[in-house]
Amino acid sequence: MDKAVFAIITKEARREKETLDLIPSENIASPEVLRALGSEFTNKYAEGYPGARYYGGNEYSDEIENLCRKRALEVFHLPKSKWHVNVQPYSGSPANLAVYLALVPRGDPPHGKAGKIMGLKLDMGGHLTHGHSVSATGKFWNAIRYGVDKQTELLDYGEIARIARRERPKLIVAGYTAYPRVIDFKKFRKIADEVHAYFMVDMSHFAGLVAGGAYPSPFPYADVVTTTTHKTLRGPRGAMIFANRASKIAALNKVDIAKAIDRAVFPGLQGGPHLNQIAATAIALYEASQPAFRKYAHQVVKNARALAHELTRLGWRVVSGGTDSHLLLVDVASRGISGNEASLRLEGNGIIVNKNTIPYDPCPPMDPSGIRLGSPSLTSRGMKEKEMKKVAQLIDAVLRDNKNVRQEVKILCRRFWRDGD
Ligand code: DSN
Numbered sequence: 001m002d003k004a005v006f007a008i009i010t011k012e013a014r015r016e017k018e019t020l021d022l023i024p025s026e027n028i029a030s031p032e033v034l035r036a037l038g039s040e041f042t043n044k045y046a047e048g049y050p051g052a053r054y055y056g057g058n059e060y061s062d063e064i065e066n067l068c069r070k071r072a073l074e075v076f077h078l079p080k081s082k083w084h085v086n087v088q089p090y091s092g093s094p095a096n097l098a099v100y101l102a103l104v105p106r107g108d109p110p111h112g113k114a115g116k117i118m119g120l121k122l123d124m125g126g127h128l129t130h131g132h133s134v135s136a137t138g139k140f141w142n143a144i145r146y147g148v149d150k151q152t153e154l155l156d157y158g159e160i161a162r163i164a165r166r167e168r169p170k171l172i173v174a175g176y177t178a179y180p181r182v183i184d185f186k187k188f189r190k191i192a193d194e195v196h197a198y199f200m201v202d203m204s205h206f207a208g209l210v211a212g213g214a215y216p217s218p219f220p221y222a223d224v225v226t227t228t229t230h231k232t233l234r235g236p237r238g239a240m241i242f243a244n245r246a247s248k249i250a251a252l253n254k255v256d257i258a259k260a261i262d263r264a265v266f267p268g269l270q271g272g273p274h275l276n277q278i279a280a281t282a283i284a285l286y287e288a289s290q291p292a293f294r295k296y297a298h299q300v301v302k303n304a305r306a307l308a309h310e311l312t313r314l315g316w317r318v319v320s321g322g323t324d325s326h327l328l329l330v331d332v333a334s335r336g337i338s339g340n341e342a343s344l345r346l347e348g349n350g351i352i353v354n355k356n357t358i359p360y361d362p363c364p365p366m367d368p369s370g371i372r373l374g375s376p377s378l379t380s381r382g383m384k385e386k387e388m389k390k391v392a393q394l395i396d397a398v399l400r401d402n403k404n405v406r407q408e409v410k411i412l413c414r415r416f417w418r419d420g421d
Contacts, residue, residue: 018413019350020391024327024374025177025205027234028381030287033280037236041275049088049262061275068278071285072240075211076219083219084243084258087281088265088273092204092228095239095265096129096173097137099224102264103198103255104170106140115170118144118163118197120155123357123365125178127202144169148179153320153359155179157187164195175202175218175226178356178372180304180323182216189221198249200224204239206325208232208376211288212297215325223247223257232300232326232376235284238277241265296379300326303375306385310392314400319358319370326374331358332399333369340367342399349398350409351391381416 016028029037041064047054050062065087072085089095100117107114117137119130124147128135131143144167149156164172174188185201192199201218207227209215218225225242229235243257244250250257266273287293301324308318308328319329332342339355346353356372363369373395375388383391390412397403 017417018410019352020394020409020413021377022351022353022373022375022391024372024376025231026374027208027231027376029230029234029236029280029284032283032287033234033236036280036283037276039276039279041279044275045272046275047266047272049266064275064279064282065273068282068285071282071289072242075285075289076217076242078219078242082244082246084245084261086241086243086261086265087238087278088270089226089239089241090270090274090277091237092127092202092226092239093129093135094269095226095228095241096127096202098261098264098269099200099226099241100137100141100171101268102260103224103250103253103257104141107142114140114142116142116144116167117171117173118146118167118169119173120176120179121145121147123361123368124148124359125176126173127177127204130173130176130202148359150360154181155183157184157191160188161191161194164191164197168195169197171198171200173200173202175200175204175206177205178327178329180308180325180328181320182324183218185216185218185221192223192249196249196252198223198247200226202226204228205231205327208234208288208293209297209300209326212294212300214294214297214301219244223249224261229281229284232297233284233288234376234380235288236277236280238274238281240281299384300375300379302385303379303383303388304328304373306388307373307375307392310389311395314392314396316396326376328373329356329358329370330373331370333358333363335399337399338363338367339370342371345398345402346371346395349394349405350413351395351398351405378416383416387412387416 045055046058046061050065068087104115117131120126122132129137131138146160172192201222204227206215223244229238243261304323308322317331317334343355353371356370357368358370361369394405
């Protein structure tokens with residue numbers, strides 16, 4: 001036995017148990033999901049798709065990938081006749097890259113000029129892969145940015161429409177990493193239709209909330225939906241791409257959207273799919289289709305709201321005044337603490353958050369004005385509004401009074417862990 005590695009894994013398991021994880025993109029996968037990740041499927045190569053592989057011995061690979069695809073459509077109530085799903089992306093970044101590869105001209109011969117991808121600015125809650133300059137998506141394609149309103153800190157659909165009309169992007173992205181509010185997908189659809197752009201939703205952060213009916217579904221409006229599988233969806237690290245077979249924009253461009261996405265994932269971008277990851281995703285999708293998950297998703301939102309409410313009551317400025325989802329942003333700089341210092345001080349007390357820019361942040365990303373908090377992980381542990389109120393008070397005690405709350409955090413953590421551990 002490799003004692004060195006297992007000793008480190010044991011330490012990580014203890015760290016997770018004894019700290020409060022408030023990072024909104026993290027969660028706690030079930031023992032079944034972890035078991036599938038460590039299964040024999042780790043050993044198998046299966047380049048291609050079910051029924052058309054480049055290697056032998058894939059009868060069960062086909063079975064597991066088909067099951068995963070079926071469950072992915074079912075959990076979001078999507079008819080197979082209208083939606084196609086690819087469950088092979090290794091994670092969210094390659095999934096987004098594959099969509100652009102499939103649908104947006106790259107600017108190399110014979111394509112002519114690079115197409116425009118329009119996404120939310122990184123420092124206002126957008127993601128690197130929505131066209132940021134340091135990401136391949138901002139280098140290979142022409143990135144156009146939109147922001148949020150300075151006063152309300154909410155998406156300004158009038159301004160988004162004006163930018164779209166001026167820039168004529170090929171693809172518009174909605175769905176973010178640090179935007180706490182509901183997104184009006186219908187308004188985005190209208191804007192995209194007006195300029196003949198694809199409308200893509202990256203629902204990585206809130207996919208579990210959509211599955212559980214606690215956040216609006218983007219499917220009635222989007223041409224393409226991407227998602228990671230490990231955030232609110234509570235599966236293994238991985239991703240999926242859903243393509244709308246009835247996309248009018250694809251028809252206008254004479255593109256078979258399902259085929260284009262599949263080709264972009266394999267062989268365009270990736271080699272063999274990670275079948276162990278696909279098996280684990282299939283389990284997570286089963287779990288997400290259960291009534292208990294519906295309750296979980298609604299509790300995630302209630303918990304985030306309870307956290308935002310109590311922090312506000314204690315005098316902290318919550319960006320946009322609250323949340324409709326699993327996450328919130330707290331403007332700690334407004335009380336004289338930098339995001340970096342806040343996150344370090346909290347970590348010293350067993351409260352794990354991430355520093356984050358806030359809209360129109362005058363400070364740099366390495367030491368921004370805010371921290372980002374989320375409820376998915378603590379809700380998976382069984383915490384409810386009462387505990388979230390306590391968590392807000394612990395955060396306040398650390399940040400306002402520099403109090404040591406490590407022991408209180410440990411006691412709270414011990415009360416909430418999954419059965420059998
Ligand atoms: N890094 C993820 C997040 O924390 O939001 C997004 O990829």
